[in-house]
Amino acid sequence: MLSVVIIGSGNVAQHLIKAFSVAAEINLIQAYARRPEKLAHLLPPEKITDIISELADADVYIISVSDDAIADVSAQLSFSGRLVVHTSGSTPLEILNSNNRRGVFYPLQTFSLAKEIDFSTVPICLESEFVDDHKTLQIVANAISKSIYNIDSAQRQALHVAAVFVSNFVNHMYVLGSEVSSQNNIPFDILKPLIKEVADKVTSLPPLQAQTGPAVRGDQKTISRHLDFLRNNRQLSDIYTLLTHSIQQTNEQKL
Amino acid sequence: MLSVVIIGSGNVAQHLIKAFSVAAEINLIQAYARRPEKLAHLLPPEKITDIISELADADVYIISVSDDAIADVSAQLSFSGRLVVHTSGSTPLEILNSNNRRGVFYPLQTFSLAKEIDFSTVPICLESEFVDDHKTLQIVANAISKSIYNIDSAQRQALHVAAVFVSNFVNHMYVLGSEVSSQNNIPFDILKPLIKEVADKVTSLPPLQAQTGPAVRGDQKTISRHLDFLRNNRQLSDIYTLLTHSIQQTNEQKL
Numbered sequence: 001m002l003s004v005v006i007i008g009s010g011n012v013a014q015h016l017i018k019a020f021s022v023a024a025e026i027n028l029i030q031a032y033a034r035r036p037e038k039l040a041h042l043l044p045p046e047k048i049t050d051i052i053s054e055l056a057d058a059d060v061y062i063i064s065v066s067d068d069a070i071a072d073v074s075a076q077l078s079f080s081g082r083l084v085v086h087t088s089g090s091t092p093l094e095i096l097n098s099n100n101r102r103g104v105f106y107p108l109q110t111f112s113l114a115k116e117i118d119f120s121t122v123p124i125c126l127e128s129e130f131v132d133d134h135k136t137l138q139i140v141a142n143a144i145s146k147s148i149y150n151i152d153s154a155q156r157q158a159l160h161v162a163a164v165f166v167s168n169f170v171n172h173m174y175v176l177g178s179e180v181s182s183q184n185n186i187p188f189d190i191l192k193p194l195i196k197e198v199a200d201k202v203t204s205l206p207p208l209q210a211q212t213g214p215a216v217r218g219d220q221k222t223i224s225r226h227l228d229f230l231r232n233n234r235q236l237s238d239i240y241t242l243l244t245h246s247i248q249q250t251n252e253q254k255l
Numbered sequence: 256m257l258s259v260v261i262i263g264s265g266n267v268a269q270h271l272i273k274a275f276s277v278a279a280e281i282n283l284i285q286a287y288a289r290r291p292e293k294l295a296h297l298l299p300p301e302k303i304t305d306i307i308s309e310l311a312d313a314d315v316y317i318i319s320v321s322d323d324a325i326a327d328v329s330a331q332l333s334f335s336g337r338l339v340v341h342t343s344g345s346t347p348l349e350i351l352n353s354n355n356r357r358g359v360f361y362p363l364q365t366f367s368l369a370k371e372i373d374f375s376t377v378p379i380c381l382e383s384e385f386v387d388d389h390k391t392l393q394i395v396a397n398a399i400s401k402s403i404y405n406i407d408s409a410q411r412q413a414l415h416v417a418a419v420f421v422s423n424f425v426n427h428m429y430v431l432g433s434e435v436s437s438q439n440n441i442p443f444d445i446l447k448p449l450i451k452e453v454a455d456k457v458t459s460l461p462p463l464q465a466q467t468g469p470a471v472r473g474d475q476k477t478i479s480r481h482l483d484f485l486r487n488n489r490q491l492s493d494i495y496t497l498l499t500h501s502i503q504q505t506n507e508q509k510l
Contacts, residue, residue: 067477090469090477108445110452110467115459117452123445149445158439159446161481161495166432166446167453168468169498170425175462175505177421184413190363190378190404191414191421192458197365197372198422199454203447204370207430212365213423214345222322222345226416235501240416242497243424246490250430 001027002139005055007073008064009033011111012087016064016144017042019119023143030056053078060140062087062105063096071095083133089160092153093127103128103137106156107145110167119144125151125159176236208250215247256282257394260310262328263319264288266366267342271319271399272297274374278398285311308333315395317342317360318351326350338388344415347408348382358383358392361411362400365422374399380406380414431491463505470502 004026006013013031017039020028029047032055033039036048049055055077063073064087074084074097084096085103096102104127109117124141126148128134134150141148151159174195178188201210214222223244230237259281261268268286272294275283284302287310288294291303304310310332319342320328329339329352339351340358351357359382364372379396381403383389389405396403406414429450433443456465469477478499485492 067474090480109449110456112456112460112465115456121448123448125445147445147448149442151441155439155441157480157484158435159441160477161484162432162435162441162446163449164468164481164495165428165435167449168466168470168502169494170428170450170453171457171462171466171468172470172498172502172505173420173425173428174457175466176501177417178462179505180413180417180420184410186406186410186414186417187404188461190380190402191417193376193378193402194364194418194422195425195454195457198425199450201365201367201370202426202429202450205367206443207426207433210367211423211426211430213419215423215427219322222415225345225412226419229412229416235504239424239497239501240419242494243427246431246494247423247427249490250427250434 001025002060002136002143003027003029003056003058004140005029005058005061006031006064007052007055007061009035009038010064010066011113012107013064014039014042014113015111015117015119016062016087016107019144025143026140029058052076055079059083060085060136061100067091071097074100083128083136085128085137089125089156089163092157093129094153101128101130101133103133104151104153104156105137105141106151108159108163120146123147123149125149125156127152127156176239180236211247211251213247215244216251218248256280257315257391257398258282258284258311258313259395260284260313260316261286261319262307262310262316264290264293265319265321266368267362268319269294269297269368270366270372270374271317271342271362274399280398281395284313307331310334314338314391315340316355322346326352329355338383338391340383340392344380344411344418347412348384349408356383356385356388358388359406359408359411360392360396361406363414363418375401378402378404380404380411382407382411431494435491466502466506468502470499471506473503 020026032049036050039048061084067088070086080099082100084100085105089106093102093104106125107122109122122145124145126137275281286294287304291305294303316339322343325341335354337355339355340360344361348357348359361380362377364377377400379400381392
């Protein structure tokens with residue numbers, strides 16, 4: 001059985017701790033937190049430390065801290081030659097201190113402390129400096145997820161950009177849609193079945209084929225009416241114009 | 256029991272025909288199609304007509320044709336004083352010929368011929384010229400959906416704009432995300448659990464609170480890295496810049 005130490009107490013760290021705690025094939029032996037009380041609801045006191053120089057021996061150390069802190073934390077580790085990975089989507093493997101064998105264990109999902117997640121569906125993107133370590137990471141990943149990918153640092157950067165589009169920017173579209181509806185006394189609830197259906201659709205249909213609406217139809221009359229409706233809101237009309245143009249441009253290139 | 260005639264054979268018309276065919280409280284007595292063969296898989300021949308001057312007597316006529324054709328079709332009806340509605344999100348009630356009592360019966364969903372839909376979850380937005388007709392439309396809507404809203408023409412225009420943001424523009428974000436991933440040999444499948452989770456989240460959390468990512472965190476380092484990654488793609492970098500700015504602007508206004 002492989003032993004794991006988690007370093008960090010944030011969002012992702014807490015979800016990982018929960019997932020490993022119930023994984024039969026993994027022994028989560030310790031977690032490090034600067035403020036141990038943040039993990040008190042997840043682990044017994046003897047498994048939590050706030051002294052980074054006293055980490056237990058383990059097969060894998062998973063650093064799950066903010067991107068800016070990864071280099072620092074990895075340099076503070078008092079051992080060498082062990083397998084140390086980070087969980088960041090936008091940070092190269094090389095940020096880790098080279099005293100240890102380096103790797104990446106990136107779960108591609110949006111995590112909230114308030115919302116439970118079924119970790120078995122979360123894609124885990126693996127990268128490692130050494131082939132043998134890759135096998136170890138695969139065992140660790142398989143213990144909590146059914147969805148494992150090999151993604152190198154260059155691909156991971158692309159993936160992180162793609163994730164911003166399909167996640168952060170998508171959520172911002174929800175924000176803008178809810179703004180338009182609330183300003184016109186329309187409950188946001190009315191849009192939720194549509195939101196769900198659009199997301200459902202791309203699980204079975206390539207998004208390019210799923211595109212609907214005035215832009216892709218070339219329905220200039222409706223587009224003009226919408227822009228007229230938005231004429232007093234620069235932010236919304238700029239976005240409407242740019243995205244309408246982008247839909248049409250993409251459509252011309254691809255079809 | 257109320258009797259209904261559907262005029263049209265497109266996407267929305269076909270989904271309405273399917274929904275009314277199994278609605279116990281509604282008698283779908285006829286459908287009109289210029290090309291009757293388009294409805295042959297849904298209705299027996301005696302219920303389909305291609306002669307608009309020979310429509311059966313009914314309590315409600317639902318015109319479900321392209322936006323541009325609504326005025327024309329409604330002017331061709333050979334009767335007067337009856338309840339006639341259209342199903343368009345972006346067209347005012349007044350487009351209908353005033354020989355008849357006018358109304359709107361707008362199902363707010365994205366429909367594909369290829370994909371079945373549970374109509375009971377589709378919000379139906381109602382508007383009518385006369386109060387009594389509103390009650391009739393409510394009975395008709397309730398027969399196929401659990402989600403009924405009263406939405407006037409001004410609100411419906413706002414709603415249609417909001418729907419473009421949360422549906423067409425969201426799908427375009429999926430298109431751009433899939434473009435970035437495929438160009439870097441990353442399967443789009445890896446992004447699907449994220450897409451699902453982001454859509455799920457706004458059913459329980461206001462979208463403004465659900466916003467995550469480098470823009471809302473003010474993580475300029477990651478934003479710069481992403482823009483550097485996109486530097487050779489004007490379309491993507493323009494969108495990235497505008498939406499990042501818009502997220503930050505919205506955040507400053509609201510929080």
